[in-house]
Amino acid sequence: xxxxxxxxxxxxxxxxxxxxxxxxxxxxxxxxxxxxxxxxxxxxxxxxxxxxxxxxxxxxxxxxxxxxxxxxxxxxxxxxxxxxxxxxxxxxxxxxxxxxxxxxxxxxxxxxxxxxxxxxxxxxxxxxxxxxxxxxxxxxxxxxxxxxxxxxxxxxxxxxxxxxxxxxxxxxxxxxxxxxxxxxxxxxxxxxxxxxxxxxxxxxxxxxxxxxxxxxxxxxxxxxxxxxxxxxxxxxxxxxxxxxxxxxxxxxxxxxxxxxxxxxxxxxxxxxxxxxxxxxxxxxxxxxxxxxxxxxxxxxxxxxxxxxxxxxxxxxxxxxxxxxxxxxxxxxxxxxxxxxxxxxxxxxxxxxxxxxxxxxxxxxxxxxxxxxxxxxxxxxxxxxxxxxxxxxxxxxxxxxxxxxxxxxxxxxxxxxxxxxxxxxxxxxxxxxxxxxxxxxxxxxxxx
Amino acid sequence: xxxxxxxxxxxxxxxxxxxxxxxxxxxxxxxxxxxxxxxxxxxxxxxxxxxxxxxxxxxxxxxxxxxxxxxxxxxxxxxxxxxxxxxxxxxxxxxxxxxxxxxxxxxxxxxxxxxxxxxxxxxxxxxxxxxxxxxxxxxxxxxxxxxxxxxxxxxxxxxxxxxxxxxxxxxxxxxxxxxxxxxxxxxxxxxxxxxxxxxxxxxxxxxxxxxxxxxxxxxxxxxxxxxxxxxxxxxxxxxxxxxxxxxxxxxxxxxxxxxxxxxxxxxxxxxxxxxxxxxxxxxxxxxxxxxxxxxxxxxxxxxxxxxxxxxxxxxxxxxxxxxxxxxxxxxxxxxxxxxxxxxxxxxxxxxxxxxxxxxxxxxxxxxxxxxxxxxxxxxxxxxxxxxxxxxxxxxxxxxxxxxxxxxxxxxxxxxxxxxxxxxxxxxxxxxxxxxxxxxxxxxxxxxxxxxxxxxxxxxxxxxxxxxxxxxxxxxxx
Numbered sequence: 067x068x069x070x071x072x073x074x075x076x077x078x079x080x081x082x083x084x085x086x087x088x089x090x091x092x093x094x095x096x097x098x099x100x101x102x103x104x105x106x107x108x109x110x111x112x113x114x115x116x117x118x119x120x121x122x123x124x125x126x127x128x129x130x131x132x133x134x135x136x137x138x139x140x141x142x143x144x145x146x147x148x149x150x151x152x153x154x155x156x157x158x159x160x161x162x163x164x165x166x167x168x169x170x171x172x173x174x175x176x177x178x179x180x181x182x183x184x185x186x187x188x189x190x191x192x193x194x195x196x197x198x199x200x201x202x203x204x205x206x207x208x209x210x211x212x213x214x215x216x217x218x219x220x221x222x223x224x225x226x227x228x229x230x231x232x233x234x235x236x237x238x239x240x241x242x243x244x245x246x247x248x249x250x251x252x253x254x255x256x257x258x259x260x261x262x263x264x265x266x267x268x269x270x271x272x273x274x275x276x277x278x279x280x281x282x283x284x285x286x287x288x289x290x291x292x293x294x295x296x297x298x299x300x301x302x303x304x305x306x307x308x309x310x311x312x313x314x315x316x317x318x319x320x321x322x323x324x325x326x327x328x329x330x331x332x333x334x335x336x337x338x339x340x341x342x343x344x345x346x347x348x349x350x351x352x353x354x355x356x357x358x359x360x361x362x363x364x365x366x367x368x369x370x371x372x373x374x375x376x377x378x379x380x381x382x383x384x385x386x387x388x389x390x391x392x393x394x395x396x397x398x399x400x401x402x403x404x405x406x407x408x409x410x411x412x413x414x415x416x417x418x419x420x421x422x423x424x425x426x427x428x429x430x431x432x433x434x435x436x437x438x439x440x441x442x443x444x445x446x447x448x449x450x451x452x453x454x455x456x457x458x459x460x461x462x463x464x465x466x467x468x469x470x471x472x473x474x475x476x477x478x479x480x481x482x483x484x485x486x487x488x489x490x491x492x493x494x495x496x497x498x499x500x501x502x503x504x505x506x507x508x509x510x511x512x513x
Numbered sequence: 514x515x516x517x518x519x520x521x522x523x524x525x526x527x528x529x530x531x532x533x534x535x536x537x538x539x540x541x542x543x544x545x546x547x548x549x550x551x552x553x554x555x556x557x558x559x560x561x562x563x564x565x566x567x568x569x570x571x572x573x574x575x576x577x578x579x580x581x582x583x584x585x586x587x588x589x590x591x592x593x594x595x596x597x598x599x600x601x602x603x604x605x606x607x608x609x610x611x612x613x614x615x616x617x618x619x620x621x622x623x624x625x626x627x628x629x630x631x632x633x634x635x636x637x638x639x640x641x642x643x644x645x646x647x648x649x650x651x652x653x654x655x656x657x658x659x660x661x662x663x664x665x666x667x668x669x670x671x672x673x674x675x676x677x678x679x680x681x682x683x684x685x686x687x688x689x690x691x692x693x694x695x696x697x698x699x700x701x702x703x704x705x706x707x708x709x710x711x712x713x714x715x716x717x718x719x720x721x722x723x724x725x726x727x728x729x730x731x732x733x734x735x736x737x738x739x740x741x742x743x744x745x746x747x748x749x750x751x752x753x754x755x756x757x758x759x760x761x762x763x764x765x766x767x768x769x770x771x772x773x774x775x776x777x778x779x780x781x782x783x784x785x786x787x788x789x790x791x792x793x794x795x796x797x798x799x800x801x802x803x804x805x806x807x808x809x810x811x812x813x814x815x816x817x818x819x820x821x822x823x824x825x826x827x828x829x830x831x832x833x834x835x836x837x838x839x840x841x842x843x844x845x846x847x848x849x850x851x852x853x854x855x856x857x858x859x860x861x862x863x864x865x866x867x868x869x870x871x872x873x874x875x876x877x878x879x880x881x882x883x884x885x886x887x888x889x890x891x892x893x894x895x896x897x898x899x900x901x902x903x904x905x906x907x908x909x910x911x912x913x914x915x916x917x918x919x920x921x922x923x924x925x926x927x928x929x930x931x932x933x934x935x936x937x938x939x940x941x942x943x944x945x946x947x948x949x950x951x952x953x954x955x956x957x958x959x960x961x962x963x964x965x966x967x968x969x970x971x972x973x974x975x976x977x978x979x980x981x982x983x984x985x986x987x988x989x990x
Contacts, residue, residue, distance in 0.1 A: 091571065343747070346740035346795040349733075353797060354546050361578065362562035362624045394644030417647035418591045441644070443674075445533035447584035448621070449648050 093348050121231065128159075128235035148256060148302045149269055155239065155306070156313050159232060163317060166225065222332065226325035229318045236315040243310060247303045270305075277308035375462055375494065385409045385434045386508050387461070389424065391453060392416040393441050397471060400439055401501050407508040408437070421453060428460035435511040436461040437504055442468035442478040446486040454492050463511060465496040467504040523566065523576045524719050526712075527628040527661075530638035531652060532582025535668040539638055539695065540565060540579050543705065545797035550579055562624050569729040574722050578632065580625045586651040589622050593658060602658040606630060622655075629659040634716050636708075637689075641667045642674040645683050653687045662715040665692040666708065672696075691715075705730065738912060739978060741792045745904040746973035747954065748788040750966070752781055753897055753943040754952035757890045764888060777890055784954065785900065789907060796911040891947060894940055901939050905980055912981070935980045942973050 256266045282304060339345060388400050388408035392415060405411060412427070414420035428434065436457050440450065458464050466487060468480040484497050498504040528536045537550040544565050560581050567575040583589070592614065596605045606626050609615060615623035629635055637656060643649070656663055665684050670677050677694075684692060693708045706727060713723040757777055763769045946952050952966050 340736045341739035341743065343740045343744035343791060343795060346737055347791055350545070350795050350797045353544075354548055356544070356546065356566060356568070358546075358549055358563045358565045358579075360561045361564045362627065392646050392648065394646075396644075415647050416587060417651075418587050420647070421587070444643060445531070445640075447532045447582065447648075449585040449587050452585055452588055452618075 092352050128231050129238050222325045222328040229322035233318040282308035387434045387436045390439045433462045436464045438466050439469050442470045442480045465507045467498040523573045525576050525632040527578045527632040527635045529580050529635050532584050534638045534640040536638045578628045580628050581621045583652050587648050590651040590655050603660045634662040637663050637665045641677050641680045642669050642672050665689050666695050668695050670694045741908045742978040743974040744791050746970050750946045751954040753946035756950040759888050
């Protein structure tokens, strides 16, 4: 359906997401909701009405095939050959049943073959009944067909429908026969012009065996060309009725039960094809919609307001301090040009002891100008923020230089430090993008 | 087992780590939700704790908690040490959480610790490009204080600056011996499996549940693979079925002919683009996903390759002898038509060949066209091969969730490769489609779902599925 163009399904997706919890359930729910919106369900209901009407029409057809010929034969009012009545009643339906059984065998071994039966005819007839056609009827039909084919259900579903129709038709035939035999006098004989008497004997023997076993009265002998007698006709009539029941109705009922059983069994296993590209796409979309609730929300972090720089005591000379902070082991030391401009150099890797020692040293001689060197590849964090804040409290001014250990390295992101600094409370810290900037900063602060 | 899982609460796993270590990226990979959380190359992108559930059959089995980074671990550890020594480590953490600093300077860290204490286990994500510093040691120690099983995940191990050895040593020094290797940029095949297996070693009591998760993940992977093979098969059939009649006067006018050819190519490109989109969607990727090297597909670079005369000539040569290759080479001489076959004669030949195997349905149309001088444009086999290779490659990349092997097509279908053989075998079923123009799936029109079309699609999909194994895999370091 979506081949023609994607449907706007955002709200249906959301509803299905909340109502169902399994993949299959969600996708079916989405289909149901979309079907309701697009009027597919109304169409489906119309199609069902159509199916009933078509069923009725086909029932009449089946009845005519089975019973019509018989009533014509019987209705002539003259003497009637019992064997002829038998063939007229059972011939076409038996042939149809035989064809169906053959088809069923063939299609059990190949995917391609599909028997045409009354059931299939009914479905296509239902879709064509004027006045009941909705805009999506054909799509629905195609979908139903494809589904039945995919699941190899077609044979059994259509078979069940067709057997049900035939069985009903035979029921009607039986009733008709009963009525006719009850209230009309027929003269049933074994008349023939060219056939041998033994032929009828054999015929009666074979067809009468099963009814006889089940206790139905069967004519004891075949009296060819005998004048029609009331007793003889009665026996033949009972034999005909038994035949209609046993050879017409019974096989159909058995076949119907088999089809229904298979249908029930298969449809309980009916699931969506989870390997279908469309299915997988929907699954992925549902997965992406899974809610991600915030369980511990972000609060405005109460920032410890920096006390600001410590003013230089009067008479104190300008001193510069170089602090290498959290630099990796490979770090050989600050660039020589910067070292030359610094009065003191501290290299700390960041442990608490080192930090406290450094702060102690700075506090002992307050009012220095500090240049902090950090790794450009490292990610700025609040540990660094706390450290810088503490440095600021002990110094007169402070600058930060993210140092690239390996200039070619793509992991170096000095700009990340600049952005972070601008976003933090440490706006008073000067950012030096290059060692050149840092040298300039040191020179100005040395005065 | 299902009952046991049903009666259990989901396993809660806190995902922790230093800021910017790739916690959210890892979760995106694990849950296949390309849009989960916010990922940015900026410290502290995640500031709140977000839960994300892993469902199997509608049942939540695992719940992940994405936490903010542990940024100030040095001070935090120092603070924890200040607390009364009579307390056990987890009690100290609780004392800290109850104290004023949990809402003050350690607000962010408190969130992480709170989740750690509430969780069954933690996944500790490490950016192993970072040098090991005191702050990291503090981090490990603080996490250990919570006394929860911890599964370290070493992220970015494929980076040139990876310090995997250094980190492993440090972790082992803190009693964390197992570690899962991961790379958000170039994930490993099977890293996910290993993660769940290691987690079930860490949490023996949840072994069955984790096993269920693993089985479900595998089922889904198999299904996704089959589905993408099916999608590719349908696209290839549609491409092979493409057939456009070109009137004699259009053919005579060079400009009209060029426009016609361009339209034809554009239609193919549109159809392939939809396939690329669908395959990405099936695997839970957004087309602009940064963790995946799908740019060659999403940027339509493949489209220009598809009709590049040089590439086509290479492919044509590699396809070897045979009528199909002969036709391809013959027609690529006309550069304007590179990759396309034109001509009633070829088409008629193909139709007769096709008619012999598939019935005479196409022959009358061919005959009519022949008489009226109408010619037909179809795609060359070399284009189909290129297209198949391209899409198979895409499927592999999205399945490995990693980078593509940067081999050229010439290398991939080198004369000795089994991949080439498998690729060529796709052509045979595709020839069937050539005789059925109605099998082309055009946008805005319902597709053809005849039994034969479906059967061919399934058969081809199986071949492509097998091809996904035959093709050269992305490199595994």
